[in-house]
Structure formats: structure tokens, C-alpha cells
Amino acid sequence: MRGRSYTPSPPRGGYGRRGRSPPRGGRYGRGDAPTSLLVRNLRHDCRPEDLRRPFGQFGPIKDVYLPRDYYTGDPRGFGFVQYVDPADAAEAKYQMDGQIMQGRELTVVFAEENRKKPTEMRARERGGRGRVYDRRRSPPRSPRYSQSPPPRHGGSRSRNRDYYSPPKSRYSRSISPREKRYSRERSLSRTPLQERSPAYDGPPRNHSGSPVRERSPYGSRSRSQSPGHGQSPVRARSRSRSRSPYSPEYTRKPGRAGSPSQ
DNA sequence: GTTGAGCGTT
Numbered sequence: 491m492r493g494r495s496y497t498p499s500p501p502r503g504g505y506g507r508r509g510r511s512p513p514r515g516g517r518y519g520r521g522d523a524p525t526s527l528l529v530r531n532l533r534h535d536c537r538p539e540d541l542r543r544p545f546g547q548f549g550p551i552k553d554v555y556l557p558r559d560y561y562t563g564d565p566r567g568f569g570f571v572q573y574v575d576p577a578d579a580a581e582a583k584y585q586m587d588g589q590i591m592q593g594r595e596l597t598v599v600f601a602e603e604n605r606k607k608p609t610e611m612r613a614r615e616r617g618g619r620g621r622v623y624d625r626r627r628s629p630p631r632s633p634r635y636s637q638s639p640p641p642r643h644g645g646s647r648s649r650n651r652d653y654y655s656p657p658k659s660r661y662s663r664s665i666s667p668r669e670k671r672y673s674r675e676r677s678l679s680r681t682p683l684q685e686r687s688p689a690y691d692g693p694p695r696n697h698s699g700s701p702v703r704e705r706s707p708y709g710s711r712s713r714s715q716s717p718g719h720g721q722s723p724v725r726a727r728s729r730s731r732s733r734s735p736y737s738p739e740y741t742r743k744p745g746r747a748g749s750p751s752q
Numbered sequence: 753g754t755t756g757a758g759c760g761t762t
Binding site for chain 1: 753754756757758759760761762
């Protein structure tokens, strides 16, 4: 409040990390310099590019990622910038820490933990640590998502591309009850006994049980969408799924017996 | 070859 825009929260010999010891002495002590920076206090409408540009001045950036809430899809206000060279990361941290971006003072620190994989996140939810939503009863899905889940993974993702999938409200394809039933019938017809995962209703998924696959927003591969046909990904999936991956005949060694002809 | 549901979000 002195009007002095000095470091609001000076690390003072290192972030306490909630009373925890400084950056794990074992993670990177000497040879393993951190290359990932955690940028805090980002605007919620900040995009990876917005970070890339200013941060790219210090060196080649390997990756930029802005995590967001899985359920609500809202940005969490921080992001990661990973450099190729740790020296660049250090420089960037030093230079960018405290910089004003879009009217907000950035806090740049070294990322401590390694990336968390989806599986880990899931495990974490179970543990009851962190933001665990009672999705069993009332998932706090944001109004943005009318009903479709955010699982958008799948598709060509470049390692060097900024990852940010703007919530698209296009997943929901409101299938007519009739169509739905039809679909189910087909399903039953093909697979009388559907083994569904019990006791695990992972993230919000499609009712068909198949994670909505979204292609890259850029790579709109020709999806063979025949006009006139009610393109229903469910149908396609169903068909695909119905095919038993293990065919007794196909399991045979594709050598000599490859000839279907007797 | 890896992971996009990444820790520090208010």
C-alpha cells in the first residue's frame, strides 16, 4: 500500500510453500535445473500465446499450458511455461516475475511438481484432496456445458502448440428419444451383454459411454460426414465397438493361414 | 512415444 509496486509477496529466501520445505532438494539441486515456470495471477482470458510472446523473448519455449477446471472449464488463473533451456527459464522468471501483464502483476516461480497426469488427477480426486466435486450427486458443471463433458482429448496435438481448448458448446447433440432408443436397440442387438464399468463413473462422459472425441479445432479432418445422414458419432462408435477386437480367426497367425480360401 | 484434468485459482 505504499503505492510502491514492489514485489507484493517477496519470496524471501524461497516460497514457503505452505510451510513446506523449499523446492524439494531432490528434484533439482544442481544438474537438474527447472525448466518449467509457473505463472500466476493470469487473467482468466489469458491465452497461451499471450504468455508465449513475452516469455519467448528469453529463449525457446518448449510448451505453454494453461490448466483449467476440468468441470467448469474455467481458467484457473495460472499457467505453465516450459523452456528448453533452464537458463532461459531462470532468466524469464527473473525478468517476468512481477511484470504487469494485462493489468495484472504476474508471479513467476519455478514449477515444483512435475506434470500431473489425468490418471493422477483422478486418483487425487478419490483421495479427497483438492477440489473434489461431488459429481456423484451434483457436478458443478458450468452453464457453459449444457450436458456434454469436456473430454476433448484425442486428436493431433503438437507438442509445440499452445494448448487451449475453448469450451465448445457443440458436443450436445440432443438425440431424439426415438433415435436414442433405436440406438440402444442396436446396441443390445449387437452386444447383448454390455460390460459397463461399475463403481466408476469417471468424468462426465457421454451417455453412450464413449468419451466425446473432439478433433483438433484446427485439424478438421474430413470426417466423412455424409449430408443427409444423421451423423451420429454414437452410432459410429457403437458399430466400431461392437466389432470384437479378438476374432478367433484373426487371432491366428497371419502367415500361411492368411488365406481365407480353404 | 508418453502425458493437456499440471502446483500457486478468490
